[in-house]
Amino acid sequence: xxxxxxxxxxxxxxxxxxxxxxxxxxxxxxxxxxxxxxxxxxxxxxxxxxxxxxxxxxxxxxxxxxxxxxxxxxxxxxxxxxxxxxxxxxxxxxxxxxxxxxxxxxxxxxxxxxxxxxxxxxxxxxxxxxxxxxxxxxxxxxxxxxxxxxxxxxxxxxxxxxxxxxxxxxxxxxxxxxxxxxxxxxxxxxxxxxxxxxxxxxxxxxxxxxxxxxxxxxxxxxxxxxxxxxxxxxxxxxxxxxxxxxxxxxxxxxxxxxxxxxxxxxxxxxxxxxxxxxxxxxxxxxxxxxxxxxxxxxxxxxxxxxxxxxxxxxxxxxxxxxxxxxxxxxxxxxxxxxxxxxxxxxxxxxxxxxxxxxxxxxxxxxxxxxxxxxxxxxxxxxxxxx
Ligand SMILES: C[S@@+](CC[C@H](N)C(=O)[O-])C[C@H]1O[C@@H](n2cnc3c(N)ncnc32)[C@H](O)[C@@H]1O
Numbered sequence: 001x002x003x004x005x006x007x008x009x010x011x012x013x014x015x016x017x018x019x020x021x022x023x024x025x026x027x028x029x030x031x032x033x034x035x036x037x038x039x040x041x042x043x044x045x046x047x048x049x050x051x052x053x054x055x056x057x058x059x060x061x062x063x064x065x066x067x068x069x070x071x072x073x074x075x076x077x078x079x080x081x082x083x084x085x086x087x088x089x090x091x092x093x094x095x096x097x098x099x100x101x102x103x104x105x106x107x108x109x110x111x112x113x114x115x116x117x118x119x120x121x122x123x124x125x126x127x128x129x130x131x132x133x134x135x136x137x138x139x140x141x142x143x144x145x146x147x148x149x150x151x152x153x154x155x156x157x158x159x160x161x162x163x164x165x166x167x168x169x170x171x172x173x174x175x176x177x178x179x180x181x182x183x184x185x186x187x188x189x190x191x192x193x194x195x196x197x198x199x200x201x202x203x204x205x206x207x208x209x210x211x212x213x214x215x216x217x218x219x220x221x222x223x224x225x226x227x228x229x230x231x232x233x234x235x236x237x238x239x240x241x242x243x244x245x246x247x248x249x250x251x252x253x254x255x256x257x258x259x260x261x262x263x264x265x266x267x268x269x270x271x272x273x274x275x276x277x278x279x280x281x282x283x284x285x286x287x288x289x290x291x292x293x294x295x296x297x298x299x300x301x302x303x304x305x306x307x308x309x310x311x312x313x314x315x316x317x318x319x320x321x322x323x324x325x326x327x328x329x330x331x332x333x334x335x336x337x338x339x340x341x342x343x344x345x346x347x348x349x350x351x352x353x354x355x356x357x358x359x360x361x362x363x364x365x366x367x368x369x370x371x372x373x374x375x376x377x378x379x380x381x382x383x384x385x386x
Pocket of ligand 1: 163
């Protein structure tokens with residue numbers, strides 16, 4: 001079975017859900033908001049023309065606050081821009097652009113919850129503006145399930161593409177294959193010919209990993225993503241991507257996202273307690289890659305369909321509003337669980353998830369007590385279709 005058939009964030013809106021624990025991703029989307037507003041302004045005032053429909057796609061939208069906030073932000077910005085251009089004239093309703101937002105994710109995403117949230121928000125917003133003279137543009141929301149490594153939309157049909165905190169996931173066209181030491185799945189080249197995992201004891205790049213295999217996979221994936229979008233985005237259209245990346249100064253061999261390091265350590269701890277088989281752990285890798293901004297720029301330029309209009313890096317510290325380390329560690333445990341659980345349960349079995357989460361929360365507490373950073377290095381990129 002391919003990863004794309006079961007990859008998703010934790011569904012529902014309960015305590016362990018992605019929807020309740022995507023505060024980091026929401027923080028990142030807030031940091032990219034100024035660039036998004038500039039992009040919308042540019043599309044509406046420079047190219048769209050009055051009365052035309054604005055078409056936006058949120059790729060790898062997940063569920064929760066980020067896609068909801070995107071829908072509101074697009075509507076509010078269109079309204080504001082129309083006011084500035086005097087396209088909101090009451091006598092001429094046809095001037096204000098209508099909006100179509102496509103919500104894309106893999107089919108196993110919780111689309112029911114996503115649309116329930118979005119429609120509830122529409123109703124609440126509708127009540128807010130009732131009786132006031134301000135009118136929001138008409139907006140239709142559509143589901144577009146599928147992998148963004150494939151074509152999803154008709155040619156030259158999108159004005160704006162948004163993809164928050166998703167492009168660091170490596171492609172899911174890699175199949176889990178059953179070997180004598182368990183199911184193996186990783187970027188090609190990550191396993192020796194005899195199939196033995198190379199990132200032993202780690203779920204991410206370690207000093208013994210063939211780093212080029214990860215970078216090569218990331219390059220092929222981003223190139224394929226850009227190739228698909230180059231056909232779907234209108235000339236001059238824009239694409240806002242945020243990546244979990246790594247600082248340019250960091251060495252690929254030794255840099256690890258701190259939460260994947262904690263995950264590796266918690267998995268190893270369960271091995272030492274006899275709750276997980278060592279070989280199985282050695283053959284598991286998280287489908288994830290943290291690129292530098294230079295690597296991203298070079299891939300975009302190499303593919304050739306988009307120009308880098310703006311690029312910036314920011315850091316975001318997880319749950320830094322919480323002063324008590326114990327509480328913060330609990331929150332970190334839930335945050336990691338919300339995006340790793342479906343993959344981990346498929347690979348190691350649902351029965352170990354509770355223990356794994358307990359280990360990770362404990363390690364997060366030690367990490368915090370030790371004064372270690374829990375920063376995320378984020379790369380925000382605005383691309384323009386050439
Ligand atoms: C960390 S979540 C981010 C969700 C949302 N954009 C946000 O900021 O909260 C990553 C999302 O990317 C989706 N994803 C991963 N690979 C994908 C692919 N090949 N095609 C479409 N969506 C994908 C996952 O299912 C998940 O919902």
